[in-house]
Amino acid sequence: MAVLNSFMSWLFKTRKAQIDHFKNNPIEVQNSIFKDLIEAGLRTEFGRAFNFKNIKSYADFASNVPVHDYESLKPYIEKTMRGQQNVLWNTDIEWFSKSSGTTSSRSKYIPVTEESLEECHYKGGKDLLSLYLINNPDSNLFSGKSLTIGGTLEKNPLNPTGKTRAGDISAVIMHNLPIWAQLVRTPSLETALMSEWEEKIEKMARETMNENVTCIAGVPTWTIVLIQKILEIKKAKNILEVWPNLEVFFHGAVAFGPYRSLFQELIPSDKMRYMETYNASEGFFGIQDQADSDELLLLLDYGIFYEFIPMEEWDRASPKVVPLSEVETGKNYAIVISTNGGLWRYKIGDTIKFTSTRPFRFRITGRTKHFINAFGEEVIVENAEKAIQYAAEQTDARIANFTAAPVYFESSGGKGAHEWIIEFQKEPSDMKRFDQLLDEKLREINSDYDAKRYKGLALMEPIIHHAPAGLFEQWMRKKGKLGGQHKVPRLSNSREYLEEILSLNLPSEV
Numbered sequence: 001m002a003v004l005n006s007f008m009s010w011l012f013k014t015r016k017a018q019i020d021h022f023k024n025n026p027i028e029v030q031n032s033i034f035k036d037l038i039e040a041g042l043r044t045e046f047g048r049a050f051n052f053k054n055i056k057s058y059a060d061f062a063s064n065v066p067v068h069d070y071e072s073l074k075p076y077i078e079k080t081m082r083g084q085q086n087v088l089w090n091t092d093i094e095w096f097s098k099s100s101g102t103t104s105s106r107s108k109y110i111p112v113t114e115e116s117l118e119e120c121h122y123k124g125g126k127d128l129l130s131l132y133l134i135n136n137p138d139s140n141l142f143s144g145k146s147l148t149i150g151g152t153l154e155k156n157p158l159n160p161t162g163k164t165r166a167g168d169i170s171a172v173i174m175h176n177l178p179i180w181a182q183l184v185r186t187p188s189l190e191t192a193l194m195s196e197w198e199e200k201i202e203k204m205a206r207e208t209m210n211e212n213v214t215c216i217a218g219v220p221t222w223t224i225v226l227i228q229k230i231l232e233i234k235k236a237k238n239i240l241e242v243w244p245n246l247e248v249f250f251h252g253a254v255a256f257g258p259y260r261s262l263f264q265e266l267i268p269s270d271k272m273r274y275m276e277t278y279n280a281s282e283g284f285f286g287i288q289d290q291a292d293s294d295e296l297l298l299l300l301d302y303g304i305f306y307e308f309i310p311m312e313e314w315d316r317a318s319p320k321v322v323p324l325s326e327v328e329t330g331k332n333y334a335i336v337i338s339t340n341g342g343l344w345r346y347k348i349g350d351t352i353k354f355t356s357t358r359p360f361r362f363r364i365t366g367r368t369k370h371f372i373n374a375f376g377e378e379v380i381v382e383n384a385e386k387a388i389q390y391a392a393e394q395t396d397a398r399i400a401n402f403t404a405a406p407v408y409f410e411s412s413g414g415k416g417a418h419e420w421i422i423e424f425q426k427e428p429s430d431m432k433r434f435d436q437l438l439d440e441k442l443r444e445i446n447s448d449y450d451a452k453r454y455k456g457l458a459l460m461e462p463i464i465h466h467a468p469a470g471l472f473e474q475w476m477r478k479k480g481k482l483g484g485q486h487k488v489p490r491l492s493n494s495r496e497y498l499e500e501i502l503s504l505n506l507p508s509e510v
Contacts, residue, residue: 015130019289022300023359027325034058034305037338040115045087046076046344058323067309067321067336067345070108080111080342081158088342089113095176096156096166097281110281112172116341120302121173124277124284127299128250132275135291136248144245145186145211149204149218149226150174152195167193169281170218186211205229213243217250220259221401224425227266238268252277255364255381257389262398262425278364282348283339286362298360300324303340308333311351314368321345329354332380334368351380370491374406375416375458377449379442381490386445388422391437395428401472403488405498407463416452417460421501423467435464465502475501 022029038055041047050065066072073088080087081096088111095112112121133139151168153175167175171193182189187207194200201222209230216223227239236242246267256276263274278286278296283304286296298306306324311332313319321336334351338344349369352362366381373379384404392399400423407417420438428434439462443450452458472488479500489497 013130013133015127016134018301019127019130023297026298026300026360029300030305030324033301033303034061034338037303037305037340040090040340041088041342041344042090043086044090044342045079046342050344061345062307062321065345067319067347068343069347073343073346074108076342077109077111078158081109081156081164083159083162083164088344089115089340091115093342094164095172096164097169097172098154098166099169099281109166110169111342112169113341115303116283116339117173117176119340120283120304121169121279123302124279124287124299125173128275128277128287131287131289131297132248132250132273135289136273139247140245141214141247142184143212144214145184147187147208147211147213147216147218148174148185148192149216149222150192153193154195169279186213201226201229205233209234209242211243212245214245215248215250216246219253220251220256220263221254223249223251224259224262224266231266239266240269247271248273248275250275250277252279255385257385259399260389261393265398280348280350282337282343282346283341285335286364289361293361295355295361295363298324298362300360305338307336307338307345309336309347311368324360327354327357327360329357332365353382366491367489369493370489372404372406372418372491372493374408374493375452377446377452377459379418379446379449379491383442383446383449384491387438387441390441391434392428394437395430395434396426397428397434398425399423400425400469401488403472403490403492403498403501404462405492405495407495416458417463419463419465419495419498421465421467421471421498423469423471427466431466435462438462438464467501471501471504474504478504 038052038061042052052064055061055064076088080093085092091113093111093113095117096109097112098107098109129141133141149170151171153165153167153171156162156164156166174189174192177185187204191200191203191207194203204226230242231237231239234242240246249263249267249272251274256274276288276294276296278284284299284302285304286298288294289297307321308324308327309319309321311334314334327333330353332351332353335348337346337348339346347368349367351365351368353365354360354362363382371378371380388399388402391397402420402422404418404420407419439453443453449459453461476488492498
């Protein structure tokens with residue numbers, strides 16, 4: 001195994017020159033991607049509709065093709081799902097990534113082409129390993145197996161008798177992995193893609209607990225559930241008693257900060273490494289490339305052309321859209337992408353803030369719809385996660401999940417407030433102190449929130465419900481969204497999610 005580990009480590013490190021190329025020549029690389037995409041889309045139905053034959057520059061592209069959301073691309077996607085090809089992309093599409101829906105649909109389906117699998121998602125996995133091994137030359141990653149927690153697959157609902165299929169992007173990726181990658185992962189593909197999550201966790205635990213697991217890749221929430229199940233079965237105090245060679249957790253989908261202390265308890269080793277990825281249904285966008293920083297490197301040679309909408313422009317009828325060459329550090333942007341998966345000027349709904357432009361690094365700040373700005377306070381997910389993590393650290397608490405929404409003037413005696421539901425893995429040593437610290441930290445890091453909270457003139461102190469264990473899981477199960485990449489919206493201007501969760505036997509005391 002030592003020979004295999006040395007060979008695989010050398011092999012993955014060979015990607016370094018290409019990574020350095022796009023880091024050092026970002027605009028040149030993006031211009032090349034742009035030309036390739038326009039050429040691929042030229043004779044598609046979408047390309048004909050938006051006059052791709054006359055697009056010679058980025059300015060032409062921005063002029064000819066409007067920015068799209070899922071609803072405006074949906075007619076093209078549904079044609080493809082029904083079996084028509086050459087609609088959005090010039091090669092056959094057989095896979096669709098299923099993710100949480102829109103206002104008009106329970107789920108949305110994102111096309112996954114052979115090009116997006118090979119040149120984006122798989123390249124992202126290879127680069128993740130490359131960067132990890134470059135930063136950790138002493139790694140023994142390939143002396144054992146990688147534990148991957150995937151989603152589920154299903155028939156294409158618009159063409160159930162055809163050969164096309166849909167599912168979580170993790171499941172689509174896992175199902176199509178090359179043989180060599182299947183050999184170094186656990187559990188079996190059959191178990192990894194099971195649809196019933198409670199049975200799946202039990203079976204995953206029993207299949208993997210006797211393997212030599214050296215790394216885990218998955219969403220923090222489901223990884224915690226799996227580890228706790230294994231500890232229960234094995235009667236172990238921590239997971240290193242089960243997997244003594246575990247060295248890294250590759251994580252994504254939700255912010256890791258609120259979960260860090262719990263992982264440190266489950267994996268009590270100062271040698272354990274954590275590395276964040278940003279891989280969504282629409283593409284693989286970022287990897288934490290520095291061991292001493294949580295910033296993500298923007299991945300520029302993955303068949304994705306990037307544009308950005310400054311968040312101050314978001315609600316305008318015709319918002320300003322800028323290419324990568326015009327972004328500034330410290331500003332909040334919504335991401336717009338055109339991809340080798342057949343998405344064109346598509347708003348994915350995520351927001352980021354650039355920390356560097358040489359090379360392009362960023363932090364995820366939230367979702368365009370997942371923020372609270374009911375009173376001009378502009379609280380984004382990043383603010384909430386920092387505040388709740390700080391309060392947890394100061395009161396020796398561990399967070400399982402949370403959500404928050406505004407209480408509007410008419411329902412709170414003329415003043416607004418933020419209402420929170422917080423479920424703990426470990427309760428705070430002092431509940432009232434936790435609530436106070438959460439509010440104080442939010443005031444410290446968000447001046448708009450602080451201004452609205454000043455002497456309670458516009459916003460009263462937050463209303464915080466301490467939820468019983470399992471409440472969020474109960475809500476997800478009721479919504480039919482237990483498992484996969486589904487997650488609870490952490491912030492929302494709408495009270496819909498919060499009131500649904502409040503109705504599930506939540507204690508009245510706050």
